[in-house]
Amino acid sequence: MAWKSRTRNLQVFDTELSADTVEWCPVSSHHDILACGTYQLQKGTGEADATTSRTGRLYLFEFRREGAVSPPLTELQRIDMAAILDMKWCHVPLSGKAVLGMAAASGELQLYTLSNSQEGGRSLHSLSSLEVGVERLALSLDWSTGRMDSSDVRVVCSDSAGCVSVLTLAECGLTALSQWKAHDFEAWISAFSYWDTQRVYSGGDDCKLKGWDLRAGPSCPTFISKRHSMGVCSIHSNPHQEHILATGSYDEQVLLWDERNMQQxxxxxxxxxxxxxxxWHPTHEHLLLAACMHNDFHILHCKQALEGSGGPCPIVASYILHNSLAYGADWSRLSLEEPAPSSPPAAEPKKSFTESGGHLRIQYESPTASFDTSLEDDAGRYIPEDITPPSTTPPVGPVINLNEDASSQSCLLASCSFYDHMLHVWRWDWAPDDAQQC
Structure with missing residues (x-):
C-alpha cells in the first residue's frame, strides 16, 4: 500500500545568533521541552585587532497545544554564555531531574538541571562544568543512556585538539575518567555504543572514523575506517537494533554500519x-533524520538497507523551508494525535537550482575558525580543493509503508539553520491512500 507524506511548518523563531543545535527533552515528564543553542564568531574590526570571541545563547522553550490561535512555542528562558557547539539531554533523569549537557567554545562540558519553580514554570540551573582542555573548543557530546538505561551514566566529549574525553557525574560534580588523542585534527563527533557502553566512536577532520574499547584503554583503537572521503562529523548508535551505527560526513554520504564488520x-x-x-527516531527503528548543511533536512527510511539490500536508503520526506546551513535537528517524543496548531511559514520553499538559475554563495566557516573560505560548487555544495564534485542526487524512492496497522501517524520535529539564525518547529504526517490526511 502506498503512503502519502507531507511536512508542515508550525512555527519559526529568530534566535538572533547563528543557531546550530536543537534538542527535545527525552525525559517522559518533559517531552514538551525544547532547547536550542547558538554560536556566533566575533572577529576583531581592525588590522591590528586579530582577536576572536565566540559567544552563544541557550534558549529553553515549552511546546503548548492550545489551538490554532497561539503559536505553539513559548520561550521559558534564555541564557547568554560561551558559544554552544553541541548539546544533548541525558535520556534518563538524574536525581529525579532532567539534565542537559553542552559542549562549549570555552572548552568546557557544562551540565544544567531542569527544575520546576514554585510558580509552576520550568527553568535550567547550572549543575556542574569541567574544562576538557586549555585553548580548545568542546565540539560534541553523547550520553551512555541512549537505551534509557540509568545503570552507568557517563558522557563522552570530543574537542578541537582531536581529543576524546570520557566523564562521569559524581556527587562532587563532573569527573574525567580518561582522555586521549584520537584524531590528527578536530574531533568533530564522539558517541557511545548504546548496546555496549564500554565502546565509543569518534570522527574527525582527518577523515577517519574510529572505535574505542574503554576496557582495553585508548592506546589502540578497535578499528580505523577511511571509508568517508572527508571529515566525519556525525555518528549515532541505533537504540533499537543492536550493532547498527549511522555516520555522516562532509563528503555528503550517510553510511550505515554493522559494528561487527567495519570493513564495509x-x-x-x-x-x-x-x-x-x-x-535515529526514538520509537521507529528504521527512520533516520539527517541535517545536510547545504541541502536541507531529510528523513531516510533504512529498513531495506538494514535487511541487506545494499542499496541507498530512500528519502521519504524533506523539510526545505530553511534558507541557510542545516545544522541542528531532532525528533520529539511528544504525541501529535490531535491536529497541531499551524502558523504560516516565514518564507516560501527554496526554488531548485534549475528554477532559480543560480544560488546565493554562502561563506563556509569552520566552527573552530581553522579555515574560512568559500567552498562551494555552482550548485551550492560544499566542495574542498582537489575533490571532484559528485554528480549524484539524493535518492528519492517511493514513500514506504511505515506501519501497516495505523491509519495515520505524525511526528513533531525541530531544526535550526546557521547564518539566518532560525529555529523551525514542524510536523511530518503520513497516511495510507485510503485514509484521511491529518
Whole structure:
C-alpha cells in the first residue's frame, strides 16, 4: 500500500545568533521541552585587532497545544554564555531531574538541571562544568543512556585538539575518567555504543572514523575506517537494533554500519549536502533524520538497507523551508494525535537550482575558525580543493509503508539553520491512500 507524506511548518523563531543545535527533552515528564543553542564568531574590526570571541545563547522553550490561535512555542528562558557547539539531554533523569549537557567554545562540558519553580514554570540551573582542555573548543557530546538505561551514566566529549574525553557525574560534580588523542585534527563527533557502553566512536577532520574499547584503554583503537572521503562529523548508535551505527560526513554520504564488520558499510546514501547531524527516531527503528548543511533536512527510511539490500536508503520526506546551513535537528517524543496548531511559514520553499538559475554563495566557516573560505560548487555544495564534485542526487524512492496497522501517524520535529539564525518547529504526517490526511 502506498503512503502519502507531507511536512508542515508550525512555527519559526529568530534566535538572533547563528543557531546550530536543537534538542527535545527525552525525559517522559518533559517531552514538551525544547532547547536550542547558538554560536556566533566575533572577529576583531581592525588590522591590528586579530582577536576572536565566540559567544552563544541557550534558549529553553515549552511546546503548548492550545489551538490554532497561539503559536505553539513559548520561550521559558534564555541564557547568554560561551558559544554552544553541541548539546544533548541525558535520556534518563538524574536525581529525579532532567539534565542537559553542552559542549562549549570555552572548552568546557557544562551540565544544567531542569527544575520546576514554585510558580509552576520550568527553568535550567547550572549543575556542574569541567574544562576538557586549555585553548580548545568542546565540539560534541553523547550520553551512555541512549537505551534509557540509568545503570552507568557517563558522557563522552570530543574537542578541537582531536581529543576524546570520557566523564562521569559524581556527587562532587563532573569527573574525567580518561582522555586521549584520537584524531590528527578536530574531533568533530564522539558517541557511545548504546548496546555496549564500554565502546565509543569518534570522527574527525582527518577523515577517519574510529572505535574505542574503554576496557582495553585508548592506546589502540578497535578499528580505523577511511571509508568517508572527508571529515566525519556525525555518528549515532541505533537504540533499537543492536550493532547498527549511522555516520555522516562532509563528503555528503550517510553510511550505515554493522559494528561487527567495519570493513564495509551496509549502505551508502548520497544526500547532496555535508551531513552535520544524524538522529535515529526514538520509537521507529528504521527512520533516520539527517541535517545536510547545504541541502536541507531529510528523513531516510533504512529498513531495506538494514535487511541487506545494499542499496541507498530512500528519502521519504524533506523539510526545505530553511534558507541557510542545516545544522541542528531532532525528533520529539511528544504525541501529535490531535491536529497541531499551524502558523504560516516565514518564507516560501527554496526554488531548485534549475528554477532559480543560480544560488546565493554562502561563506563556509569552520566552527573552530581553522579555515574560512568559500567552498562551494555552482550548485551550492560544499566542495574542498582537489575533490571532484559528485554528480549524484539524493535518492528519492517511493514513500514506504511505515506501519501497516495505523491509519495515520505524525511526528513533531525541530531544526535550526546557521547564518539566518532560525529555529523551525514542524510536523511530518503520513497516511495510507485510503485514509484521511491529518
Amino acid at each position: 558499510p551496509l549502505s551508502e546514501s548520497p544526500t547532496g549536502g555535508g551531513v552535520w547531524r544524524l538522529k
